[in-house]
Amino acid sequence: MAPACPPEDSESKETLKNLTVRRGGSLTIPCFYDEKYKSKHKYWCKGQDWLLCKIVAYTNTSGRTLVTDHPTQNMFTVELKSLQDSDSGYYWCAVEITGGSDDKDYLYLTVSSDPAVSVMNSRVSGQEGGSVIVQCFYSAEYKKEKRNWCRFKDKCFLGGRTNTSQNSAVLVIDYGKGSVSVEMRGLQKSDAGWYWFSAGDVGVTVHLTVTERPSTTTAATTVSASISSTAVSGNEGTNHSGNTLLVWVLLAVGLGLLLTLLSIITWMLRTKSKQAETRGRMDNIAVNTFSTTEDSEVTYSNVNKKKKEPSSAPANENDVIYCNLTMNAENKMLSPAVKAEGVIYSSVVHK
Template identity: 70%
Template sequence: MYTTVSKKKKPSSEVALGTDVIYSNVATDATNEPNTTGEDADMCTAVSKKKKPLSKVTLGTDVIYGNVATEATNEPLSPDAGGKINAASFLCTGESESVKTLKNLAVKRGGSLTIPCFYDEQYKSNPKYWCTGKYWRICGVVAYANTRGRTSVTDYPTQNMFTVELNSLQDSDSGYYWCAVEIGDKWTVDDSDYLYLTVSADPAVSVINSRVSGQEGGSVSVQCLYRTDYKNKQKQWCRFRDWSCLTSQNSAVQISDDERGSVSVEMSGLKKSDAGWYWFSAGEVEVTVHLTVTERPTSKITSIRNTAHIC
């Protein structure tokens, strides 16, 4: 059984229940007003077709999914040595549950990464896009949905999701990116969620295969890697479908950490409903995995009837 972790709440404590770990979330009310003086104020106040004005940013102990809470600071929101993202009020983003993605992704230099972005049912027919920039106010659109290239964006309205495929990534591609949904005319606020991408020769986490497949009733194994400095970080296997995570194994999912930089995740008794997007994390750094579940082949017995012909 996977246990759900709220996107806006920090898993504050673990409660063991059999072989599962259930998180208890603590609601917080720490809210800080954005920096409204100097250059940062200009970045946050203007409204344009693709940019969203900021009314309030929730910081303190109220965290965005997958990240450890930090105090309000004027430092850029980028991962520290431990992989944590330091919250900064001048990112110019409001809280939204309507568009969701991960927060701190890693990928190896020269590699590829596919990022799922989920949105509310009400946005099925709205244009989707991917943009880059630390400030939402000046975020530059990279690609719209259903475009192909080094960055490919594909919308899946039946799944309330669009994916962003990034290829041939280099260190210079590290930075802030946004999953965004266009809401209306130039005076209407668009909806979005941001993430930080780190591209390096030795990423904090990675997977041998980011796309795996198995048959119904069968099993599939995912080999996840982490850097040695992440040995003591919490390892989790999570699924996007219900934003839930496992830190320990159960009857359907076996998680094995060799404590030398490798975690093996084996899913058995596969069902069609298991198909979809997952992620592995060590500490607050994440990498995505897609699982395809195919139908089990049916065996057909063909009977041959011998017919006697009498001449």
């Protein structure tokens, strides 16, 4: 059993027995085992003394500690969540052996508010042929300690004040001011797995995932589709906003036209109503006038004017033209005259 450290036959002789994590954070620890133990039960145990350690979790049990077996990789992982200071201590990766001593190995975990080492992301991913950068940090007390970037079951890449690396595919840049940048270039599927960054004898784990690179045609299609998707998405957002605005504008215009039409119809109805009312009043006036005239006696005046026949005789002063006037007794607007039995005689003298 090899928890968080490479087996003796690896190229590296570095081991990682001390892990650190920030209070409230999470940490995943890989535990490697021999292939003959694939079908055995795995568990995570806490305690400095193996004989007195307390089993925290078995494989596939739920809770704050999750143990997951990966038989194809000959390892199981222990995921620790919401860690507190009280979780600090010795732990054991163990494989249960029936009828014999369990296979096991230990490590020490430190939980603190200011861990000695840390990474920006404990899980990173990249595409085949691409690259990833892992940003690592260490405290001032480890400034003079050696900093390493190592892969479990593989070699370590030493960091220093130079920009060179033991491998052209891995560039470890140590700024000497509490941070180290690890860049892995030209990624391959075989690069996927567990790594750790350490300063002195304290480290932290990092998992790298490498995804398959699509073929050129597929990549072009994917990029094009991605760009189209982004463009469509952006256009959809813009069109959605534009369509919404257009709908509101059309509604406003339609409402305005409807109000205008209603106003015109109302005005026409009112005008028509007023005209009808006016005609009614005029008819009433006409009817009333006619009725008044009809109710009153009519005064007729016959005026007959005769031309004088040529004559040498002088005009007779007694020639009189009679006018017959009939007057309504109630009409007080007529000229005053002598009334005799409803007939008024007027003398008209032509000179």
